């Protein structure tokens with residue numbers, strides 16, 4: 001984090017700071033809108049008479065929209081620019097938020113949650129893309145993790161909004177409606193920022209690209225405008241000559257497996273059942289609706305605090321160690337939750353144990369899998385296939401998210417609540433094994449070294465460092 005801030009200072013002008021704040025609204029959007037439903041659901045289910053299946057759809061249709069949003073925006077970002085794609089996503093966000101707030105029945109709410117999902121999927125993919133294309137290489141890593149910090153801040157904000165509106169007439173409508181504020185801020189804010197130099201170059205607008213780069217680098221003594229323009233040209237040529245099917249080439253495939261493995265495990269350990277259903281889980285422990293929502297705020301704070309810890313430690317301790325420690329921690333928490341829901345005695349006498357386990361779970365996720373997935377997919381792929389591979393990995397992440405969120409309540413009925421947590425715990429064990437054997441350390445290494453190491457036969461064995 002300190003490197004990130006000093007790097008921005010070193011760039012010597014306010015433009016990068018403004019751009020970072022605006023890009024962080026993209027992360028906020030992602031977090032806010034995925035988090036806000038947790039509290040709102042408790043009121044919606046009564047008000048709109050939504051059963052389990054309807055509730056699952058209200059939560060998870062947003063994710064279907066996000067899968068599509070990530071796909072379309074990959075195309076739009078090239079076609080009409082990153083900047084205009086983000087402006088549009090801000091506008092779509094406003095429409096979605098208003099539509100949800102004024103929904104008169106479940107189908108209308110589901111429809112507008114899908115619209116919101118389009119904007120969320122777009123923001124999740126184009127925000128890091130935009131940031132990485134405007135930032136100087138030496139602070140790019142900090143900026144990537146900063147985006148995850150914005151995601152967690154967005155989730156926390158959504159919990160606070162839920163808390164503030166829980167006793168206000170119109171409760172859930174306000175909770176969903178205030179989301180138009182970050183949406184509008186994103187659309188308006190993006191109108192004031194430049195196109196990325198990379199996109200301008202791909203359109204053959206070299207002079208404008210140079211001008212933007214000069215403004216972005218300000219008085220940075222390390223700036224090398226000609227060098228950056230040359231590097232962009234080279235990467236652009238490489239990327240233009242790669243097709244999606246190149247991702248399956250023998251030298252890229254192992255990298256794709258790591259990206260997909262991280263994407264899928266990040267969701268299959270059940271993180272978003274905690275993010276989306278924390279108040280539901282807590283109210284199942286016997287707490288009132290109101291205190292469940294209050295306690296959920298602690299989950300949000302813990303997520304932000306431990307993401308800050310991760311941002312500070314990732315470049316010191318390394319990604320691999322944090323990933324492993326974090327995943328062990330969250331697996332232990334899942335087992336505790338499983339035991340808690342198995343034992344009626346614990347449920348009657350120790351509801352704090354459920355909250356404690358939820359907090360342990362989210363802290364462990366926040367120091368490991370949370371930031372490390374997004375960071376690693378920006379590190380492990382060679383330039384020529386990076387954007388395509390990142391897009392495939394992000395879509396896999398949203399698809400896995402959809403599967404887990406869409407089945408949590410039904411799984412509870414099928415194999416009991418405790419069975420569900422034990423199942424996620426077992427997936428946690430598999431994740432630990434996959435990370436231990438397949439995921440390399442990327443801290444302090446050049447992208448070329450990482451790639452060479454990953455494409456060698458026994459990547460996991462040689463990766464400790």
Ligand code: BGC
Pocket residue numbers: 034148151152155266271272275303369370371374397401
């Ligand atoms: C994940 C989201 C999750 C969030 C929680 C992100 O890294 O991709 O699905 O809701 O972390 O902090």
